[in-house]
């Protein structure tokens with residue numbers, strides 16, 4: 001079933017009808033329980049000079065009302081109809097920290113690894129899924145960019161810096177477009193146009209673990225799906 005919306009605008013001489021189909025999934029992940037305090041990062045002298053304030057680990061990034069950031073939310077199946085990606089995600093190294101801490105890419109989608117710092121980083125990716133190749137590259141010069149991709153789905157590929165032992169990042173690799181990373185309030189929104197069907201929606205967090213829910217959506221549904229993850233002992 002398709003829904004048609006009428007669009008008008010100054011630039012348009014006549015209203016045009018655009019077909020809209022598929023479901024919209026959004027929601028929120030909250031954390032139950034009190035996580036252990038984050039640890040202060042002990043920078044070395046060179047990295048320490050880039051910081052005027054203390055920096056901390058990002059094991060549980062929680063909003064005042066319990067929203068959990070950095071949760072990788074995705075459809076477990078591979079729904080048909082994904083559009084090819086058009087962007088080039090960037091994993092940056094800023095002030096001796098990876099930014100973002102958790103991100104996602106599509107299988108075979110080139111993404112950039114960038115060194116924004118005036119010092120050497122060593123980017124070491126340690127995927128576990130066969131076919132996704134481990135790599136270990138030095139980025140000695142500020143502004144250096146290396147493009148990589150992974151061919152197979154993996155949640156999540158760990159990145160570390162072999163020069164700075166506190167530097168970690170995690171990259172989800174998905175073979176479809178319906179995934180998201182929760183924001184600072186724990187909120188997520190999958191791209192629209194999810195074909196009607198029954199799916200398993202998974203929320204995965206590095207420390208708090210995984211939860212999943214079965215969802216059934218019809219075309220043009222707007223569904224809110226919320227998860228609660230618990231602090232693990």
Ligand SMILES: [Cu+2]
Nearest residue numbers: 121122161164
């Ligand atoms: Cu580094």
